[in-house]
């Protein structure tokens with residue numbers, strides 16, 4: 001199966017995750033570069049679209065899109081990517097390294113809201129969505145502490161333990177074409 005990981009990041013965690021996925025699946029990878037990459041404007045939903053990718057997505061069987069969540073939204077670079085490439089994408093998996101925890105996934109700013117938006121947009125092209133909450137790399141008592149998770153970014157030192165187990169499971173599922181639900185994952 002021919003796959004590509006397409007990612008957007010701001011601080012680095014989603015780039016780290018995207019690179020790890022591409023490395024483990026031995027697949028292509030491409031960075032989403034917004035025409036106007038101005039974070040405060042994104043928060044106001046002002047966005048000028050992304051620069052053209054150097055690849056033709058219709059050549060891939062599966063696109064794995066990876067990026068952060070801000071204020072409970074499918075952020076503009078990711079939304080713009082999905083709306084403009086929807087016709088060329090055959091199958092999509094959405095992955096996020098986000099702030100919300102599994103326990104808080106259905107809260108206002110939880111990842112389940114964003115997963116719902118991806119599914120609404122991509123319908124049956126969306127195979128499933130998977131969250132890697134950044135709090136998974138923190139000690140249990142600090143996982144819900146906004147300051148702690150905002151200032152924590154994935155790296156080789158902290159990408160271990162429960163987050164690594166979830167990652168290994170994710171890679172196994174993708175490799176085997178499995179779409180059954182497991183923690184942090186929302187099957188369609």
Ligand SMILES: Cc1cc2nc3c(=O)[nH]c(=O)nc-3n(C[C@H](O)[C@H](O)[C@H](O)COP(=O)(O)O)c2cc1C
Nearest residue numbers: 010011012013014068069070071072098099100109
């Ligand atoms: C302004 C802002 C708002 C955020 N809002 C949310 C949110 O609503 N839900 C969530 O799960 N994470 C939220 N986060 C956390 C980011 O998704 C998280 O820090 C992510 O790992 C950042 O990815 P990056 O390092 O690739 O930029 C927010 C972060 C920022 C900076």
